[in-house]
Amino acid sequence: YAVFPYSYFKCKDGYAFLSGFTDPNWAAVCEIMNRPDLQQQFPTIKERLIPENQPKIQHEIEKWTQNYTSDEILEIITEYSRRPDRKGTVVTGRLEEPKDTLQREHWKLRHTFVEFDDPYYGKILVQDSSFHQMSRTPGRIKWPCRPIGADNALIYKKFLGYGPSKLEELKSKGVL
Incomplete structure (x- = not known):
């Protein structure tokens, strides 16, 4: 991924989209999940973009999201976004x-x-x-x-000048 987390995560009723890839927004994700250890382990976007780290982060976020429905996640994140002391902005939504x-x-x-x-x-x-x-x-x-080949006769006529008799000849020879 070019940015991470910016993905879909399993939850109780399907999947929820969650984005918090900038450092302040990642801090907010970690605070919402009550996982300061993740913020310490992956403090900057540089660490979160290392391909080997992304499945680990995905797994840790899903350990949290699987406890909630997509609507509950939306409610939790919306409530957090209203706090004056929030660390960043987290985007979320249900995958329908x-x-x-x-x-x-x-x-x-x-x-x-x-x-x-x-x-x-x-x-x-x-x-x-x-x-x-x-x-x-x-x-x-x-x-x-249109189905495959629906306009072939038109194309053959317009660009190659082939009429119906020429097309039949080519079909009989196995060309078309």
Whole structure:
């Protein structure tokens, strides 16, 4: 990693993201976990970036995070961040599964995900864009993902000048 800790950590209900890679923020992580020994063992970012040290740090943080749910970790860190004597800032958040994300009101209000009826895949849920809200040039979804080779005939015609008969000839020879 280029910075560490800046990763996902196992917790009771899945995974939580936690970041505290600068020295003051690392001091805060250690204080929150009540692990001053870790701050002494890895006092600067230089020690935390040594590849051999990162699994050790990961393991020690997970020994703490596995005692809590992601919401409890968020609550603990939020409470710490309100303290006037805090040593640094720790960023955290729950790693959500797609089904959880789709239930969030935040995405529903923004129409971020829309159902799309695709001729190849049937009805699927895709990420929309905010361009559909533009009055004069609204965006649209033409297709979510074309199957491999769906546009080959167009490419062969446009760039090589090969029409259907030439393509059939090449297919019969095993070239295509």
